[in-house]
Amino acid sequence: MRVLKFLLQKELRQIFRDKAIIRVLFIMPMIQLLILPLAADYEIKNINLGVVDHDHSEYSRKLVNKIISSGYFRLKDYSPSFEQGLHAIEKDKTDLILEIPAKFERDLVKENEATLLVAVNAINGVKAGLGGAYIQGIIQGYNQDVRMQWIQFPRINPQPTIEVTFSDWFNPNMNYRVFMVPGILVMLVTIIGSSFASNNIVREKEMGTIEQINVSPIKKWQFILGKLIPFWMLALVVLTIGFTIARVVYGIVPLGHYITIYIFASIYLLAILGLGLLLSTYAQTQQQSMLVSFFLTMIFNLLSGLFTPIESMPAWAQMITKFNPVSYFIEVMRMVVLKGSGLSDIRYHILAMLGFAIFFNSWAILNYRKRSG
Amino acid sequence: MIADKKNIDLIDSSGNKAAKAITVENIVKTYTVKKTVVDALKGISFAVEKGEIFGIIGPDGAGKTSLFRILTTLLLADSGKATVDGYDVVKDYKAIRNRVGYMPGKFSLYQDLSIQENLEFFATIFNTSIEENYDMIKEIYQQIEPFKTRKAGQLSGGMKQKLALCCALIHKPSVLFLDEPTTGVDAVSRKEFWEMLHQLKLQGITILVSTPYMDEAGLCDRVALIQKGVILSINTPKGITGEFGKPLWSVKANEMFHLMNSIKADPEVESCYPFGQYHHVVFKSQENVKEKLERIAREGNYTGFEVHAIEPNIEDCFMALMNTHNP
Numbered sequence: 001m002r003v004l005k006f007l008l009q010k011e012l013r014q015i016f017r018d019k020a021i022i023r024v025l026f027i028m029p030m031i032q033l034l035i036l037p038l039a040a041d042y043e044i045k046n047i048n049l050g051v052v053d054h055d056h057s058e059y060s061r062k063l064v065n066k067i068i069s070s071g072y073f074r075l076k077d078y079s080p081s082f083e084q085g086l087h088a089i090e091k092d093k094t095d096l097i098l099e100i101p102a103k104f105e106r107d108l109v110k111e112n113e114a115t116l117l118v119a120v121n122a123i124n125g126v127k128a129g130l131g132g133a134y135i136q137g138i139i140q141g142y143n144q145d146v147r148m149q150w151i152q153f154p155r156i157n158p159q160p161t162i163e164v165t166f167s168d169w170f171n172p173n174m175n176y177r178v179f180m181v182p183g184i185l186v187m188l189v190t191i192i193g194s195s196f197a198s199n200n201i202v203r204e205k206e207m208g209t210i211e212q213i214n215v216s217p218i219k220k221w222q223f224i225l226g227k228l229i230p231f232w233m234l235a236l237v238v239l240t241i242g243f244t245i246a247r248v249v250y251g252i253v254p255l256g257h258y259i260t261i262y263i264f265a266s267i268y269l270l271a272i273l274g275l276g277l278l279l280s281t282y283a284q285t286q287q288q289s290m291l292v293s294f295f296l297t298m299i300f301n302l303l304s305g306l307f308t309p310i311e312s313m314p315a316w317a318q319m320i321t322k323f324n325p326v327s328y329f330i331e332v333m334r335m336v337v338l339k340g341s342g343l344s345d346i347r348y349h350i351l352a353m354l355g356f357a358i359f360f361n362s363w364a365i366l367n368y369r370k371r372s373g
Numbered sequence: 374m375i376a377d378k379k380n381i382d383l384i385d386s387s388g389n390k391a392a393k394a395i396t397v398e399n400i401v402k403t404y405t406v407k408k409t410v411v412d413a414l415k416g417i418s419f420a421v422e423k424g425e426i427f428g429i430i431g432p433d434g435a436g437k438t439s440l441f442r443i444l445t446t447l448l449l450a451d452s453g454k455a456t457v458d459g460y461d462v463v464k465d466y467k468a469i470r471n472r473v474g475y476m477p478g479k480f481s482l483y484q485d486l487s488i489q490e491n492l493e494f495f496a497t498i499f500n501t502s503i504e505e506n507y508d509m510i511k512e513i514y515q516q517i518e519p520f521k522t523r524k525a526g527q528l529s530g531g532m533k534q535k536l537a538l539c540c541a542l543i544h545k546p547s548v549l550f551l552d553e554p555t556t557g558v559d560a561v562s563r564k565e566f567w568e569m570l571h572q573l574k575l576q577g578i579t580i581l582v583s584t585p586y587m588d589e590a591g592l593c594d595r596v597a598l599i600q601k602g603v604i605l606s607i608n609t610p611k612g613i614t615g616e617f618g619k620p621l622w623s624v625k626a627n628e629m630f631h632l633m634n635s636i637k638a639d640p641e642v643e644s645c646y647p648f649g650q651y652h653h654v655v656f657k658s659q660e661n662v663k664e665k666l667e668r669i670a671r672e673g674n675y676t677g678f679e680v681h682a683i684e685p686n687i688e689d690c691f692m693a694l695m696n697t698h699n700p
Contacts, residue, residue, distance in 0.1 A: 002497070003497055003498060003500065006498075007498075010490070013490065014483065017485050207481055207483075207484070208477055208479045208480075209481045211475070211477050212482070212540070214447055215446065216470060216499055217471050217498075370446075371446055371449060
């Protein structure tokens with residue numbers, strides 16, 4: 001125990017002596033939490049609209065005005081023909097063309113029916129999907145307005161209509177920040193856990209100090225715990241800073257208990273640190289370990305459900321997320337913060353995470369050799 | 374091959390291996406680099422007596438570090454046996470780790486920890502403390518103690534080396550492995566360092582030291598000359614120079630390069646190689662050698678010509694042994 005205590009002391013001393021690391025550790029979460037949630041906005045605004053109006057009627061003008069006044073669209077191009085409108089899309093001036101045919105007003109009044117064409121630039125899939133949906137919604141609203149003007153509804157509606165009202169549970173105002181901030185916090189803790197510890201061991205390899213440790217009677221578990229515990233503590237400190245920022249800046253208070261999150265985070269960090277240690281037993285230089293952990297955290301984060309819902313991924317990608325510790329933590333975060341889940345609700349997540357922790361750490365210990373072939 | 378035979382005799386005649394500090398028998402180590410096999414150690418054998426300073430002398434790439442890593446249980450040999458302080462390096466590696474001190478060739482202490490913190494750390498991982506074994510390192514430590522709060526990264530080469538030696542000694546090892554301890558250290562520090570080693574020897578510690586500097590060989594009790602994974606000779610420094618056997622001539626002229634070519638052109642010359650400001654020359658037969666050299670100088674119109682008969686040193690012996698092993 002005395003040896004372990006001394007190892008920890010030495011490790012913490014070295015960490016706190018390295019000003020650059022300390023700065024990165026404390027400034028990185030602050031910057032990321034202050035900038036990313038504000039920038040990573042799921043609502044699409046400022047869609048550039050091109051209009052090709054062959055009708056030039058009162059109705060067509062009204063429609064265009066209604067679309068623009070929604071706040072989602074900016075009128076960027078007004079072309080006389082579809083070809084010219086398409087040209088504007090090709091030049092990236094507009095994202096979406098609304099073509100209003102000639103006789104739009106006449107058809108609408110006389111035949112009670114008119115057609116419109118919406119063409120969307122689908123290079124940015126999210127923008128295309130949401131822009132298309134928004135414009136459809138607005139046109140539908142316009143349609144309702146027109147009907148209201150014209151028809152005096154009979155007491156009993158001749159056509160049955162279904163009206164949908166909805167309320168968003170757990171996040172009533174659809175505040176995406178409540179949704180993003182805990183996720184970004186997970187990402188941060190993951191980066192610290194996976195790369196800092198592995199870089200630290202590889203640095204001992206590069207400096208040659210590991211040779212001195214390997215010739216000593218120190219036990220493998222002492223050495224590995226001596227590396228694991230300091231970064232485990234550091235990551236929990238960063239998590240705490242993150243929660244403080246979330247609370248002070250974004251007013252995010254978890255519905256569930258902080259304790260639930262911390263219990264899960266402790267196990268999660270064991271798994272992620274284990275992965276980092278495993279990398280370090282294979283890597284020979286800090287560059288190698290940096291690149292591999294960068295690659296892994298990138299994949300883990302993109303496949304974690306932080307940015308895109310796991311449910312909308314293809315089946316094979318959903319299978320991969322089952323082996324991605326980050327996706328478990330993000331789910332747990334959102335469950336506890338938004339839904340107020342308790343320990344019993346996340347028991348399967350905890351079990352899975354324990355599995356990851358045991359798997360990575362035992363592999364790391366087995367692969368760490370004090371002597372080479 | 375002659376040398377190998379001698380080693381085996383050395384071990385057999387002693388009979389009792391436990392009395393030796395280090396025994397090495399037919400150690401072979403090969404590395405596979407991109408499908409080509411490199412022989413680092415080609416079946417070497419030797420034994421080191423207790424309380425001896427034993428030097429492993431050889432150029433870079435001779436296999437010195439591989440040998441040290443095998444003996445300090447960091448590396449597994451492909452075949453062969455070795456013991457340190459009576460313990461087998463493969464089976465009893467745990468016992469060995471408790472009783473050897475190892476100073477790797479590269480300065481490998483924590484640059485961001487102070488002298489005292491480094492020493493405390495290495496004391497702790499060997500389950501001891503500075504106070505417990507202070508007498509062991511006292512003389513060396515006192516020299517760097519005034520700077521004990523300074524970080525190891527900011528020390529001079531000589532001080533780093535003293536600190537490294539303290540760290541290797543803090544757990545009272547019975548055998549000390551020093552891998553090229555004086556590489557990259559100035560002449561004064563080198564001298565001091567060797568004085569420290571002689572002090573340690575008086576305390577009964579066996580020291581295995583490797584060095585590429587031939588002039589340090591004379592400071593060891595016995596040396597093994599090693600090249601390309603083969604031991605060329607094992608003897609006391611005097612013994613090795615005594616093995617040289619032929620008179621050695623040192624020549625000098627203002628036109629050194631041409632002089633070398635003219636000497637080598639003589640069929641009677643066995644070898645001629647540059648040595649500092651001089652060329653060292655050995656002849657196959659020893660009759661009228663001086664006259665021969667003077668004749669070469671006259672015929673080539675060399676200016677400032679000098680010729681002396683000299684005593685061979687370890688480097689001359691190394692060159693001669695290298696020639697006989699790689700004709």
